[in-house]
Amino acid sequence: MTFEKPLTQHINLQQPLNLAGYVDVGGYQSVKTALTKMSAKQVQEVVKESGLKGRGGAGFPTAMKWSFVPEFDEGHPRFGEDKYLICNADEMEPGTFKDRWLLEGVPHQLVESMIIGSYAIGANKAFIFLRGEYHLAAQRLQSAIDEAYQQGYLGKDILKSGFNLDLYLHTSAGRYICGEETALINALEGQRANPRAKPPFPQVSGLFGKPTIVNNVETLSNLPHIINQGAAWFKDISKNQDAGTKIYGASGRVKRPGLWELPMGITVRELLFEHAGGMQDGLNLKGFLPGGASTDFLTAEHLDLVMGYDEVSKAGSRLGTGGIIVLDDQNCPVGMVLNLLKFFAQESCGFCTPCRDGTAWAVETLTRIENGQGNQQDLDNLHKLCDFMWLGKTHCALAPGAVEPLQSALKYFHDDFEQHISKHCCPYHGRH
Structure with missing residues (x-):
């Protein structure tokens, strides 16, 4: 058809x-x-x-x-x-x-x-x-x-x-x-x-x-x-078991950021390289959030992943809203996660302790690491926070959503966090 x-x-x-x-x-x-x-x-x-x-x-x-x-x-x-x-x-x-x-x-x-x-x-x-x-x-x-x-x-x-x-x-x-x-x-x-x-x-x-x-x-x-x-x-219309079309988006340092109505079930590669034009010149894909800011990072190894609800979930993230946010290899993943957590901390309604205090604590900890003042205990604390704010421990899904980019960044970009601590600066920007 x-x-x-x-x-x-x-x-x-x-x-x-x-x-x-x-x-x-x-x-x-x-x-x-x-x-x-x-x-x-x-x-x-x-x-x-x-x-x-x-x-x-x-x-x-x-x-x-x-x-x-x-x-x-x-x-x-x-x-x-x-x-x-x-x-x-x-x-x-x-x-x-x-x-x-x-x-x-x-x-x-x-x-x-x-x-x-x-x-x-x-x-x-x-x-x-x-x-x-x-x-x-x-x-x-x-x-x-x-x-x-x-x-x-x-x-x-x-x-x-x-x-x-x-x-x-x-x-x-x-x-x-x-x-x-x-x-x-x-x-x-x-x-x-x-x-x-x-x-x-x-x-x-x-x-x-x-x-x-x-x-x-x-x-x-x-x-x-x-x-x-x-x-x-x-x-x-669909290419997979999910019916219909989806309005997919791509933002970040791709050549043609924007929106496209496409069949459900296209791949990440199709979206980023055929429709969004691929990465800007001189940049490589380091990671991406597949469905908006409150989803887990995936990496270049997931480029052939089908953008469907079940497929993205099995890969360890969520399709979410279908708006991919791209992280390139010249931007700091710690800084990106810090920016997202600042948003979630500001937008918390303050009703429950894990969200109200946990998001603020994560911002404080990430700020130290990004500024080259972090230590190994800070990394341990971030892992604890991911558990502290996870599903079933909060009043709604805001805090678990804030945790998703953080926990996946710790998983996929662990070396970047370690370099911030060992070099006492952000290796991407040389900040001391």
Whole structure:
């Protein structure tokens, strides 16, 4: 089958399609199909058959997540209560900028997707939780929402189907922790953005205590195309067992940093050398983070690794958001990890001790090593911190995410840490 780019084929960053132009290229056809020819259960079933997984980093099956939303029979105390769909557009993972491309370049696609997703789970209110710094995306999304209301795709009795939906755009006040779905829900309620304890899970008790689904921008954007083209088409696009396409990215000192919508299952080599143009002249690949700042380093020996959820996991990292951050052989891995840990330490909500104190302690220790003032005890302490902040010992996944680049740097670039200590300076920059 000829490869298609369903998510990005109509992107125009200079002047995105208005509603009329979007309808001319097939926009909102999925809404007509779903609301007038399909039940909510049928929409869920098609998405389940398609194999769509969350594109925000976790890779959890989308339809399975939807299935956890309870259905209350008539007479039940919760019968007829509100349900909510939230689009997580709080894209603050360093090295990740795929959602911004979609939000600015084809805003009506997300509005259409929110209608489909809301219908599937029976939500009558939906929210787009947008990163506060995405000012242009906010303008374009609000314009698209307004147009959709004017043309009857939002509001009461959409397309005379009996389905009602109100869609709201909420711009975040900021903080990386808002990308965690329960912290996002707290922020949307006007509370401090601390993650919630689970259970209860948001699918049962989320926004204002009501059943709530939180999906990523890229995840939701697949829905209209699955409805229009079918589950088999979606699965056939892929090169591996993960269905559909993925918006992959590459940043760092490659010749053509950027974003590309490609079939799920391409290799790291294809992405970095065919699409990103390879390393800049005079540089060699030392390592890379395969899915944003909160994933484990991999190295040049992993160039032929398939960029799929299972494959990257088996190699010791995570596909995450699919945004590769490249480390070249003339940049210091200690300095790079220090830079990342500074970010995570700043963005910790401070709720739990391992994250609040552990990230700050890691920054302090790495700073000493980078400045040539470290010792062997510092290395031992970093290994202990990796355990101290790991999964199951923190309130949410922020600290374990911060640990991933640190623990893998200690594994793959151990000699660089040792040289900082033995030479009493950064060997890459000669700092004393």
